[in-house]
Amino acid sequence: MPQVSLTVNGTKHTVEVEARTLLVELLREKLRLTGTHVGCDTSQCGACVVHMGGDSIKSCTILAVQCEGASVTTIEGLAAADGTLHPMQEAFREYHALQCGFCTPGMVMSAIDLVNKHPDGLSEKEIREGLEGNLCRCTGYHNIVKAIAAASDVMQGRTAELTPAAAE
């Protein structure tokens, strides 16, 4: 069986895989990083999005053996060692941008990449279009859009702290 060496969340792994093994299968089954989910079989839903070399990718659409030498970050690798959440994670919680939580890891990883690729901030329309590759069946996306806008302000220094969601 082929071997693949890659770094996941800062830890180097060398794993034997079948040639047909997908990156998401390597993450979930070999490394037991089950935060990355599989929601479809046609690269539509985005539940499996991780970062590779700083870019968001659908880990169901790349073979593990293509990831030789790659540096991969999954949802498990986002929070700081002391447990402090990434601003995007914090914003999703503050804005109630998740319900069942299944699409959430992919949604958060996509959102971080989306913000990173737009250093001057994003309009609501840009956020909605930027989420084309991620499906959520619970929230109707509205709170996800608000969370991403608020997180982008923190990530890009426009606000020092996360703007609280409007009080009820």
Added chain:
Amino acid sequence: MNVVQPFEGIGASVRRKEDFRFLQGRGMYTDDINRPGQTHAFILRSPHAHATINGIDTAAAKAMPGVLAVFTSADMAGIGGLPCGWQIHNKDGSPMAEPKHPVLAEGKVRHVGDPVAVVVAETRAQARDAAEAIVVDYAPMPGVSTTEAAIAPGAPAVHDGVAGNLCYDWHIGDKAATEAAFAKAHKVVKFSTTNNRLVPNAMEPRSAIGEFDTMSGDYTLYTTSQNPHVIRLLMGAFVLSIPESKLRVVAPDVGGGFGSKIYHYAEEAIVTWASAKVKRPIKWTADRTESFMSDAHGRDHVSTAELALDAEGKILGLKVHTLANMGAYLSTFAPCVPTYLYATLLAGVYTTPVIYAEVKAVFTHTVPVDAYRGAGRPEATYLLERLMDVAAREIGMDRVEFRKKNFIPVDAFPYQTPVALQYDSGDYFSTLAEALKTADWAGFEARREAAKAKGKLRGIGISTYLEACGIAPSAVVGSLGARAGLYEVGTIRVHPTGSVTVLTGTHSHGQGHETTLAQLVADKLGVPIANVDIVHGDTAKVPFGMGTYGSRSLAVGGSAMDKAMDKIIAKGKRIAAHLMEASVEDVEFERGTFRVAGTDKTKSLTDISLTAYVPHNYPIEEIEPGLEETAFYDPKNFTYPGGCHIAEVEIDTETGKVSMVNFTAVDDVGRVINPMIVEGQVQGGVAQGIGQALLEAAVYDAEGQLISGSMMDYTMPRADDLAPVSVATHTTLCTHNPLGVKGCGEVGAIGSPPAVMNAVVDALRDFGVNHVEMPATPAKIWNIIHGHRLAAE
């Protein structure tokens, strides 16, 4: 007063406790669980809608690498069929047709996706590879996918012995009185429509792990379920003959359900049964393509409605005829959806004095159809609210005034409808007024003109709706054919040092119970929610329960918790009375503090719990130690949320694309525990309703081949398909449960589709159409616009 600081009780938008794990990839969904020695199952499914199986050759598959076993129905002698939990009776009193639903196909397949064989192997890939080596000798036969075709003479029979593919022919209401009302009508308005078939598509595909303990003989099933105790009951008692004491069902974190994870599915029985055969745990997880052809679908009604009106626009009566698609087999609750969850809702928010509805349920060569978010109520609401618009237009009355003229008055509650239900409370005028204001209904014509100047067609649509949830009074549903009680169970366990564990028979698969239910405890017992743990989804931990669907978790499950907390307080008062040397009648309790009335003598809940578990100074002859109480709560009635939804759409005349511009929802969901979560539930429900109205349709060809079988083919709503949804609540309290709650999980999906479609038809008002069928796809709208133009030219 001892109030939890910061306030975390009823009415606070507390941020969710469960989010920490979900946001860090620490959720534990079924497919995330891996048991020692686990093997993997792959289910071979029928590619045909209808075929006889002449033989299955599994020899080559059994010889494939890693394969432990291959099973077909021939190996499952003595295993029962999948049971149906609701029996409907025909007009003549005879029971519905209830053909066997085999776990694996027995000699015949009846829909694309019908399970035929199962391979168990060391890895999922090996199981899949081996399934390709199974040779099934099919003799394909003609199939039928629509209800109209299935009841036509000479249609292919789905089941031997079910004449005309008719599952049941049911009715409700007073036929003679309704005919009499129509006879004296000034005007009769007729309307026909199809309620499009939907695929629920919870983001987490179904998954199940069966595990047999060879030492104890116990079985454990981990499964993506909304109701683990129901699965234990159905699978244990009816399919596999395993007593409850030997069968544990765990529904861990579940990634959305929307109804589709209520039912007992074949795969659950297969992995449980087969785990005892191979003596190792077996995991099965659907890929999305399997979900499309094996998860129960929703809706799929064809209906005709007639409304009788007097000269002033007052409704005199309503007649409805509906064909409902059951699919190839009866799913767990399928028969009740187009009957008691549908036709009983046809009064809506109106004073319609007489109603008669006939429903024929029909078998077809398609995936079984069962409850999907709203379940029957969206179908009723869509039919009624489109009919109201059609009628208003025909009689030349303003559609808002027409609705108001027929609203049930605020002082008419409790209100008895002619179709069995008695509404306890509501105020449809207030939700309407607030929605009209929020949506700036009055200013719409200016926006229509502004859009027109840009070459766009704008429309606005309204729906004033009601639903029945908080399911359900056991005696009532029992008399209507339910084969289960629908009470709920709550245990409150106050630990020695005052923290609380709640065991609830409801199940959270996105609803946020770990937060909302903890808020109930914070509010009543004064325990901070950080010290309240909610346990659900495990038959080994929770005494019993019927699960979560029909917006019942708070109304029924929360009420059970409330009753259990009452028992805790009652016992606590007796212990407090002993400690404070007072009469129990003089002890008051409020949010964590027991007090001798009119004095400053107090004991905290923690003082009492510690005393209860360390009973040194304790009236041991009179009171048992410990502080744990369980309550079963059986509701007295359904709850009746309602409200007003207003949609504003804009149509691009060049492409036919309908864009959502604005959506306003003003709902009466009863008392609101967590406004943030309620708003999220409504937004999510509205998104699914907009999906039904504009995007989604499960498409079969005439013979039963599934055309929209993947997320490439079935249009799921995406972020840029939707507009911001303005959500507000206007509360009238439920009068019959202790919390005053009604339920918020389904209102979004129930109220929104007719609002959107009324807006679409309004936008097209100059094109001579009085109806557009869902989904209003660009192709459909483009043809309406350009077909009209061609005719005009």
